[in-house]
Each structure stands twice: as structure tokens, then as C-alpha cells.
Amino acid sequence: MCIPSKPNKYGLKMQCLADAKTHYVYNTYLYCGKNADGLTLTEEKKQPIPLQTCLRLYQTILSSNRNITIDNWFTKDFTIANYVPKKNKSVLLVSSMHDGNSMDESTNKPEIILQYNSTKAGVNAVDQMYSVYSSSRRTRRWPMPILYRLLDISALNAYIIQQSHERASKMTRMTFLKGLTKSLCEPYMKERCYNQRLPAQLRTNIATALQIRLPTPSEPGESQKLDRNKRKRCSFCKPVKRAKTVHLCICMTCAKLFAVPTCL
Structure with a gap:
């Protein structure tokens, strides 16, 4: 599909639920369009597409006392707030979390504005982190981009979990990804290194990379x-x-x- 406002205008669209602070991806699924989006849903199938998306994504955090920040694509009966920061510039926000016109004394801004500004960039930050270290490669088969994105999501979530541990050593994301890649490939490389049917030069190169001696x-x-x-x-x-x-x-x-x- 095409989204002109995004850096990558053309591609497959994946709906995502991410943490605004840590950028941990809780849930995601491939958006297949209006006609096919409700195929796997039961009771929510007759609901509007934005509501179907919310019902599908928030299942992993249901009853966890969390607030979800969404954009204008999702609509419902909300509390409306009108904020005019400058002349001839009006900002409209809707919320089901806030009541009334509560203002923050330090910034003199509505709490809805502050809440939205602090949580609006969760998914966009995740997309930016994907673009820095991505496993995506050029391909003509549409399932491959989905596999590459799932690998990126898994690697990012693993890095966030590792860094959130109290006793974990602080490391850059590049260092973590290198160690993760080596730990995933090392068992397979050792198996190939001991395969007598492979060329000797290939086995020698694998042994040199793993810093091991051939049998x-x-x-x-x-x-x-x-x-x-x-x-x-x-x-x-x-x-x-x-x-x-x-x-x-x-x-x-x-x-x-x-x-x-x-x-x-």
C-alpha cells in the first residue's frame, strides 16, 4: 500500500503496539486491507477497521492498567480539548483518559497535550531504530520482507530486555547484535566445520572465524x-x-x- 507521509511510501503495512518509553514491541500483525482484516476475528468482525485493530493489538496488555496513545485514524466518543498555542493555530485532541480542562502549572499547557507529546513517538521511534540496524535485503518475494521485519522486532526486543536487567553490562546495540548473530550462527558453523564432505578451505575458514582447531x-x-x-x-x-x-x-x-x- 502507499502512505505518502512516511519515508518509505510503498510497502507492506504492519500495525504495531509499542512501549513509548522503552520501545518494546508488544504486538504486531500484517494489515491486509478492509476486506481481509477481519478474517481471523470473531466477535469483532463487524466492528470498524480501527476498532478491530485496537481489539487485536491490546490483547497482550489487557487488564494491565496501561494507557494507549493513537493517532487520528482511530475514532470513537472521546473528550475533546482545543488548545491554541499561537495565533491562528488550533490543536484539537480527543481523550478517554482525561476529564475537564486540567492544566499543568509549570508549562501552562493542558495535560492532554503533555501526555500526547510524551507518548506519541513510540511506533515512530521503533521504525527509526529498525532503519539504523536492519536485516532487510532486496527481494522480489513478498514473504521475505515480513521475515526480515520479524527478525528486526525480535532483535530489538531482545536488546531492550537485556538492557533492562539490573546486572546487565551496558553495551551498544551494534555490539549486542554482533554477539547475538554469532551465538545464533555458531552451532551451525561448528556442525559444518566438522563435516568431512565440505571443502578443506571452507572448513579452515570456519575454524579461523570461530577460533577453534579442526579435529x-x-x-x-x-x-x-x-x-x-x-x-x-x-x-x-x-x-x-x-x-x-x-x-x-x-x-x-x-x-x-x-x-x-x-x-x-
Whole structure:
């Protein structure tokens, strides 16, 4: 869909519920349009689309004594406040939380204005944090952007939870994402590093990145023992130059055959 007021005008729209202070994402879902938005809803299906969105998003914080700040897309019977900060400039706000025209003495502004200004940038701040460190890549398959955004949401929530811990060491988001990426990839990389069917150079690169040593065989097996009467191929020569020769040795690190002296 197209939203001209956003930096990225075209794309998939995801409705999001985020904390205004910590920017933790509580709930989100993909908005599929007016006709398809109520397919998974039951009692709320006949309600207006903005109300359906609220009913779907706030389920995770229901009965938690929290206040939700929304924009003008969501409408209902609210308390209306008219604030004129400058001449010929009028600001209209609606609220179901405030009663009357209560003013703040220090700033001489209505409490509705202060409440809205302090909580209005929750989702926009989340979008800005996504754009700084994003896993999104160019693709022509529409499910992939959804997967990339879910990865970004999970990584951001993990960082917020880690930083909210009292004994957690303060670190930048980049450092946290690097450590998170390494911890997620390390088990898979170790599994590939010990796979004897992979190229030796690839296994060596993985071992160097993980700072580990490749498994060293205690003694070559019967199938690995070098037969001087048979010609075999070197495991390290390029495929175009991999010729058979009898001048081979067995590497004690990876148990591969290499030519002497070209591959020493």
C-alpha cells in the first residue's frame, strides 16, 4: 500500500503496539486491507477497521492498567480539548483518559497535550531504530520482507530486555547484535566445520572465524593409509590442475592428501 507521509511510501503495512518509553514491541500483525482484516476475528468482525485493530493489538496488555496513545485514524466518543498555542493555530485532541480542562502549572499547557507529546513517538521511534540496524535485503518475494521485519522486532526486543536487567553490562546495540548473530550462527558453523564432505578451505575458514582447531585424527584409517603403488589426487590443488601423482602426504590436521612439494 502507499502512505505518502512516511519515508518509505510503498510497502507492506504492519500495525504495531509499542512501549513509548522503552520501545518494546508488544504486538504486531500484517494489515491486509478492509476486506481481509477481519478474517481471523470473531466477535469483532463487524466492528470498524480501527476498532478491530485496537481489539487485536491490546490483547497482550489487557487488564494491565496501561494507557494507549493513537493517532487520528482511530475514532470513537472521546473528550475533546482545543488548545491554541499561537495565533491562528488550533490543536484539537480527543481523550478517554482525561476529564475537564486540567492544566499543568509549570508549562501552562493542558495535560492532554503533555501526555500526547510524551507518548506519541513510540511506533515512530521503533521504525527509526529498525532503519539504523536492519536485516532487510532486496527481494522480489513478498514473504521475505515480513521475515526480515520479524527478525528486526525480535532483535530489538531482545536488546531492550537485556538492557533492562539490573546486572546487565551496558553495551551498544551494534555490539549486542554482533554477539547475538554469532551465538545464533555458531552451532551451525561448528556442525559444518566438522563435516568431512565440505571443502578443506571452507572448513579452515570456519575454524579461523570461530577460533577453534579442526579435529586431529589420532591415526589414519585403513582407507586413509597412503598406498605408494597407486596414484591419487591432491585435495588442495585447484580442480583444473588436480592431477594424479604418487608424491602425496597425509595432513595430520584434516587427514587430507596434499601434493609434495607444491602444496606444502
